[in-house]
Amino acid sequence: MTLHFAPGDLVRARGREWVALPSPRDGILALRPLSGSENDTVILDPKLELLPVEPARFDLPADAAMTVQAKAALLADAMRLTLRRGAGPFRSATQLAFEPRIYQLVPLLMALRLQVPRLLIADDVGIGKTIEAGLILRELMDRGEVEAFSVLCPPHLVEQWVLELRTRFGIEVVAVTSGTAARLERNLPLAQTLFDAYPHTVVSLDYIKAERRREGFARACPDFVIVDEAHACVGTHKGKQQRFALLSGLAQDPERRIVMLTATPHSGDEEAFARLLSLVDPFFGSMNFEGARYRERLARHFVQRRRIDLISSDWGEDRAFAKHETTEFPYRLSRDHLNFQETVLDYCFGVVSKAGTGQRERRLAFWGTLALMRCVGSSPAAALSALRNRASNESERLEPQIYDEDGDDEDAVDLEPSSNFETNPALLSLVQRAEELVGKHDPKLSALIDALTPLIKKGANPVVFCRYLATAEHVRDGLRKAFPKLIIEAVTGVLTPDERRDRVADMGPVEGEKEVQRILVATDCLSEGINLQQLFDAVVHYDLSWNPTRHQQREGRVDRFGQPAELVHSIMMFSPDSAIDGAVLDVILRKAEEIRKTTGVTVPLPDERGPVTDALMASMMLRRGGDKGQLALDLRLDDGTRAMEARWRDASENEKKSRARFAQNAMKPQEVAPEWEKAQSLLGSPADVKLFIERAMSRFGVPLEPRKSLLLAHVHALDSALKERLSQRNLTGSVRLAMAEPAPSGTALLTRTHPLTATLAEALVEASLDPESLSGLGVGRVGAWPTTAVQRMTRLVLLRIRYKLTIHARKERLLLAEEAALVAIEGNTITATGEPARELLNTPAAADLAPSARERFIDRAKEELPALLEGPLTGFVRSRADELAQDHARLRAAAGSASRVTVEAVTPPDVIGLFVLMPSEV
Template identity: 50%
Template structure:
């Protein structure tokens, strides 16, 4: 056993090859990867069992026999850049992610890095990218060594989406923990061990973990980093909210736990719930509610809150000067009119409901249940004859608990966003009243015949969208109930034989819903999706659809915004999206809801840029409004409920003023583009941006005997002709056949977005680098890049010798009494110009390789210059070492700058300085090239 301590970044020789020691090694066991290998080639070396021992090694210098031209040098540089997974620059994580975040999405990350512990509420608008923002924080803190485990808490219908996002975009394998998966996971671990100890990253259903018996165990074993999605649903007074709040309160009471809260609606109209949400960041923030008189204290709390709360509307993103981030939303209203038998049926339903509302009120409980039944019948009858049939066949139970009544009421008024998946089931309307028998017969007759006026209007509109002369749209049609969705889907399949029509409802499990959306998205021609609100949250539809039709009017404006937000969001490639609202022109209930609720909400949303929740806690005002509408149906002399209408107006005005005030008080104003963009540009320079990825992929495929083929949208990348080794590695990543790709993010369908850490780029870069750094590789192979070269370039005016370098640094971070040592790698360059050997550094050197050669040089000149360049490396070894130390100091400055505390105190200063960077000796010389100036 060797007595040498091998720290991360050290090169060692063992088993007949050279390795780089990685973080995570111990005194007995080394975690290593081959110096010419990829991250996937990592292995463990147990030192006591190594017969030949392990000794320190040196990186092999370029061999003069491995000559190459400019194309090989450029490809070698890009392969080196794009193979970096532990890159330098201000951020550790960018080499590990396969999505290129926008600069504005770095604001929450920079805010988080300045906090200890991280307590952050991200309340950006729908579709801005809160998932990306939160996952960036998680990935960065992992790669900085600040945390080791994480958990995402979210509503059940979002669990699979989070698992997919973390794995697909952030290279994190998270385990889903739900009511259906928990027992299976627990069976695979020893008794007494928590699954949160076994699985470092989990995505957990809030509804599963909130119960008292599970909560205590979870709080005991919970990871040190927690993301809570839809956090506003955990602090109100609705069904199950108190259990969720108790869970989050227990998490927040651990002073060392990192907590990131996500919501697009931080203030849902309930002041108490809003301040409870803020109190999860710091209990003192709850004092904002009471500190109305003490202006000094209120301002102090607001100032502190500004470091923990970021909320931006889409208009706020404009200052980042990134065009085309979001599409233009074009809205339209379509009316349909019930005629003939449909009009007769709906009027009969209205008359029946009016009789119920005007009936005897001696039995309050029975009257309430009957009124709820009338609302259910009204909604279903307006939706479709099939929904009416099912409602009329379903009997409502009279023995309802207070919680069950509240849940029923929330469902009727579209108020409970927590149960969207189960919310599309038709509510019960039937009682013992024989008058309903005739209505049921009418509904069943209508359900089986043609001529539905509502169907005709939507069908004509879908045809119009599919055949739009400027842009053929792909619409999503949202229905309120399952039977309506199937009823509409069946009709559209007959009407649109050349289109692919799919129906997705809450009947399907989450995995099946996602699979059907993905399959429909692969359709080349016209595609139409009919769905219930089970898809208004949880599955992003912007990749495949760009129009939304509200077939059924919702009674909650937030529900409309949720639906439209599935397509009108970050990642939508269409420049415009359509949103169409349908309602019945002779449906007085639609008219009342439209005028008093929806249009008011839309006006405020357009003015403020964010949706404002309906000011009707408990739905009492809406109930009074609808009763008034029905009573007028019964008796035209009955006045509208003017008191309730006045209260609605007053409520909307108050809600608008609160929203304006909150925007003024809480909107993120600390970090501006000028604060963030320099860090963003440094990161891109360190790891390679979109242009480098595209150039490299095209040239690398060509080297391997393939190439990119331009398409109208994106490119084709054939893999069949690639070497077997490359095909096998791509196949392991699920990449086979001819790939449709694009280098923009997001990519226009049906292309896949390819970023720097996409498997295609990673495999090509690592393979080229492995073959080129292998000392026994065939130098005549086109996939072995020459590490030495010489050509004439107009990028220089003096003879310039350029060394392409890989620097290795140890970043040591102290947390409490424990030090974490991380390996950081950097691709850069150093050059010597002219007789005096003027030093050129970093990006200036790397850019010299961009200029195409003016001419090649004769073989004897190339060989002579190569020999002189290799000799120069030995003579200037001290300057290479000095440059490595210089870069280590710059890396430390970057690290400390982004960690500088948002507000300064003794603890913050100590934390900011608890890091050091040490350059490892003998930088790796990947290539050396001589650039000669043009003569004459």
């Protein structure tokens, strides 16, 4: 006879008891030992077992070991913290290695209220869009609704996604890029695709967008997809068109769940915005913002919050983000440097005047001029590299390089471009002048040192962003001479993404050594992809970026959620003597700042760059005056200036309208917070975790050591068995723990999933359930003591309740859910549960009982336990199942199309502990 076991059933196999988990397929069992953790799960085929797999019961053993009040309270805390399959509507809460902010739960609630979640999350830079998307993913995985997924992102963000999913959400993924795909596909069967073999992937958009890969991916793509930097998938650029073709193909499947992330959804371009919205639903491509039905439907799929929205409202996030102080730092050029810049400019204008009237020839001359002047303004080293670079096939790449566009070739982001001017004696003379300046005093570098000195004295750790590789190396060498006691490194495009990440990580504090201040010199290869807030708290724009959003991206590496400093400084350096700096400030950056102050966001440059180029050239020529000013008028470059200003005005107005239309006010803090607080009360809040660790470490004779805002856990001094378990999770020596985010560099936030919490909790529960395991801990399951907490004899029963959670959706799923509960009973009546019952258990014993009296009280409680299990305790777990079903229904209620959840309690519940409390006068 074949027995069928459902998730939550107890079985006996291989000489021990197990709890059944959701099965990977029919006829196969997934089992977790009753006294072990999720990591001890086994998969077996009952037909292949030597002894039959049978149903089992979990009874309190007659010889259960006795314990004292302090250890009983510790066991109750450990039981709650070991559970990983939460019964409440936030099932993912048990798996998170961080404490999400309340506002970050809004997209999750929106997703749960949709039959097929499709969201566009457009929160500002640094608010936590990765966290918001990860919460949705983790929750749907824990509900059994997502088995496979892909994250699509630009190549420089792949490693960040891999790291975030692993460290914050406990999800292991495979990176699929041009550098890894061939290795991953090697040895796969012909009929198996890479995405069949690896169901959890982070995929480079630039790798997968190619037509031959795009079609294969569309066939094998999982039904849950996250798209980061979604705005980079719409537009006229060839690469953007390929990405849009990929996404629009994926979106055609009405059952595919898609979560798109962008900090700049609109950017003043109505057509691009319409295409982005059409990926959510073709209905939204009409842009019918005046229609009430349109706005009501879109509000279910679109969330957009500015940082100021969270700080100035009831979300209570006034300390979630640092204050930001921006200053400008003008500097003067030396006579030699000024003469060099003017000589180069005159040379360029000479080339422009001879370029003829053809639009292509003239535009190439403009691009060459702007490219060369960017390098000259950056540093003599960058200018020398550009002047020497005579490659003639790069003309089509000049424009995106000039305007700091996110190109397909991320490794070339900081290379000095070629101006493509014809080699002649005048150009060779400029090369000679640049060579002479490279070895002379640099007024710009001196100005940087002057700007950094007061910051360093205040204890700041700055990041200095340069545009070009040669400049970054020049600045790094100069700063090492100026600040010899500081750690100073450079991260540029010559390093691979892994090497960049390692170099930044190596600048962090070394365990046991005094922390040293640091300065990081970086090019824009680091303006996205690696978060720097743990090690750095200031940003210096050594070179002005010509793309306003690039400034925002640079600052967003440091000024973001999780920044421990209360104040972040940013400094923008420029020279009023420089024609190129003045042109960029007037034409681009000042205008962008006006829009930012008006709308609260940074708007990128208009896609059509011709007017921008004309306006920059006109500004430089008019600053030079004389015949150069006349040349600007002759070439009608003032038309470009007027067109540019008109486009900025349009972008500003469109952004204002967008913000007014889509401000996310559908959910209030008071709607979200209670649901999360309820989950915390069942699973343990951060304060509960801290209390457990303090008690456990003290009980093991190794109290935590307070250090300012941190705690040190000296795990090397623990019992050898515990020490070995912790070393397997890479915890050795003295572990630095932070109690709240943002966690300082070199520390880890103490959560229920932290290896120290998980290991100690699992060890305590295992020691109580299996007397032969860690016998030295002395954690028993029964006890009796007098206490001032009760007026009548009260039995406290520590339960582990298992539920069968059925999700009725497109595909019905049966899941295991678990909950730890404390129930206080007087006679046959339940008098307290939850926190009130926990307070009874936590009240210290008033005295010791004589051993004979203690045994008599415990034996009597054991005799009465079967009746309690059949009566009030079974009634309690069934009522809890009804409450949980209502919680699930409340969170999923909205559009009326969401799936339904039923909750069935497995009875009788597991009795983990039985404790008798008597009035203290007994």
